[in-house]
Amino acid sequence: MLRRRVRAGFGGLVAAGAGLGLGELAAALVGGTSPVVGVGTQLIDLAPGPAKDWAVKNLGTADKPILVGGVLFAVAIFALLAGTVGASRPRLAVVLTIGLGVLAILAAATGRTLATNPLTRLLPGVVTLIVATVGIVLILRALGPPPSPRAVGSAGPDETSTDDARPSNPLRPGRTDSEPVPTAGGSASDVPGFDRRRFLVTALSIGAAGAAGLAVSRLVPGGVDEATRAAVKVPAPGSPAQALPAGVSGDVAGVSRFFTPNKSFYRVDTLLTVPKVDPRNWELRIHGMVDRELRLNLADLLDRHLIERDITLTCVSNEVGGPYVGNARWIGVPIAEILREAGVQDGADAVRSTSVDGLTIGTPLTALTDGRDAMFAVAMNGEPLPFAHGFPVRMVVPGLYGYVSATKWIVDFEVTRFADFSAYWTDRGWSVEAPIKTASRIDVPKGFATIKAGPAVAAGVAWAQRRGISKVEVQVDDGPWRPAKLAAEDSIDTWRQWTFRWNATPGNHKLTVRATDAEGHLQTADRAAPRPNGSSGLHNTLVMVE
Known part of the structure; x- marks a missing residue:
């Protein structure tokens, strides 16, 4: 029976x-929701806030592949147990397998997804259910019917051992349970x-069919690629950025570059796969508490007055x-100009923006x-936005x-009131408004460097965005603060x-x-975790001098 269970689990x-x-x-073929991604996204959305915080802090950018691996591992364990x-x-195994497929369908039906058509949302899960169930x-049919308890049990004291007393094998007429059943490539030790x-x-x-499907899915052209x-083509901005002043970058090896490279x-973000939005079909809807609803495609934005900042x-x-801060040169359309054109109505105090996957900010x-230079950005460091940073349009x-501001892959922009809605992150315990706190970081030397x-x-x-930095001080051990x-x-x-020398x-x-x-506000030394409106405290590093 052990061999049978191993084969069934496999x-x-x-x-x-x-x-x-x-x-x-x-x-891949219909542009729908991958079963693994659908389940993983649901896990992200359902995870308690502290779990999200722990993942970002301890796993960094590896959190997404780890989550995908975790989903695959859980599916493997479930499938192994079902088998x-x-x-x-056998019937219970089929029911459990169907349950696994239903889970994939429900995740796609109820979770955030890039697919808007119900068919494309659900089809991958339906295919998963059908293939896994038929498989x-x-x-299990190839494994053969389960042996009866008499076939796998030992003879009791009252059972006879004569051939006449042994019932015939229902799987092989004319044979008895005592006779080894010849099999193609099998052995006498296999069950009848x-x-x-x-x-x-x-x-x-x-x-092989599943492996081929996975391999082909990676080769199916999605229609939107780096080309x-x-x-x-992003036009030259009508209002270019000012020339960088001399001495904006230091000469110390290892310090963060003034402009952070795109890569x-x-x-x-909360997405397991980076959206690749077709710029030819992209549209931004501006609506809500406005006098005129606007619908803008990418060409409309590129034809407008662009600023570079x-x-x-x-x-x-x-x-x-921490590492989650970066500086870039952005090109985009001022949001204030769009709002003036739409005509903001009295009483509005907020905007709810929505990403292509349904996330709201x-x-x-x-x-x-x-x-301030709030914009619908279309370029980053001299090139169209990278896919990972919101192509074709994002907020900055x-x-x-x-x-509360940097919606990537934006498709909807609703002027409203905070009293009338709640966004994705505020639903999860983060503050409604979140101005950036004054902060500083030691890049060199690294911690525990010699x-x-x-x-x-x-x-x-x-x-200290919107305020600027006027002074930085460093303390060695418990000595005085020095500029x-x-x-x-x-x-x-x-x-x-x-x-600092x-x-x-x-x-x-x-x-x-x-x-x-x-x-004139000094960075606070009071330690605070990122939740609910940003971390605070002083960064320090330990060095060994020899």
Whole structure:
């Protein structure tokens, strides 16, 4: 019976794998929701806030592949158990497999997804259900019917051992249970009715179909690729960025570059796969508490007055000294101009923007109309937005954490009131409004680095968007706070590099940094976690001097 259970468990894995593989192919062909992505997205949305915070803090950008791996592992365990159960209870194994497919369908039907057509939303899950169910049925049939208790049990004291007393084998007429059943490629130790060759051919055929489906799904052209993105021609901005002042970048190796390269720019979002929106079909709807509803395609935006600005963005999930901050040169259309054209009605105090996957973000209306360079961005560091950063259009709003302002892959822009809606993150315990806090970070030396005794240098960045940085100070151990040298300021919306030179003596030392914004407010030393409106505290690093 043990061999039978092992074979059945293997069959369950094969059937589930085939279902997922062909489900991926269906998703690729119709542009639907991948079964794995659908379940993973639901897990993201249903996860409690502390679990999300832990993942961002401890897993960083690896959280998404780890989640996908976790979903696949859970499916594998479930399929293995379902198959094992099928060794003795085939019908129950089929019911469990159907349940797995129904889960994929429900995840696509109720969760956030890039697919808007109900058919494309549900079809991949339906394919997964059908293939996995048919697969487990075929594999269990190839395994043969479960042996009766008499066939697998030992003879009792009252049972006879004569051939005449033994019942005939219902699976092989004319044979008795005592007779070994010859099988194609089998052995006398296999249970009656089992045909090893048939089982292997069935399992391998089903597995091959699933593997082929998965492989082909990776080759199906999606219609939108890097060539499509690169073909978007962003006109020269009517209001270009000011020339960078001399000395905006320091000369210390290892310090953050003034402009963060696109490939290095942080990405924190809730999507397991990066949307690849077709710019030819993209449209932004501006509606709600406005006098005139507007519908703008990409060409409409590119034909408008474009501005170019240097703006530092910060994620609210960034821990003290963390990596989720970056500076870029953006080109876009001022949001304030769009709002003036639409005509904002009295009483409105917010905008609810929606991403292509259905995620919503709430932004204070004042932050879009008070003169700051809030924009619908179309370019980043001299090229069309990368897919991972919102192509073809995203919001960029200086001075606010991204979860209340930086909607990527935006498709809907509703002028409304905070009293009339709640957004994705505020539903999960984050503050409604979230201005960026004054912060600073030590980039050099890295924590626990070993340096030589004598003249030494520390360097990093500081930021306080909409206020600017006026001073950075560094403390060595418990000594006095001493001023660092600030690089030139580009604008109040960008970070500033700083450099601090000190005499390193042998031993272990702690370096701590703090910043003061241009309004005279000193960065707080009070420690706070990112939730609900951004971390606070002073960044420090330990170095060993020899």
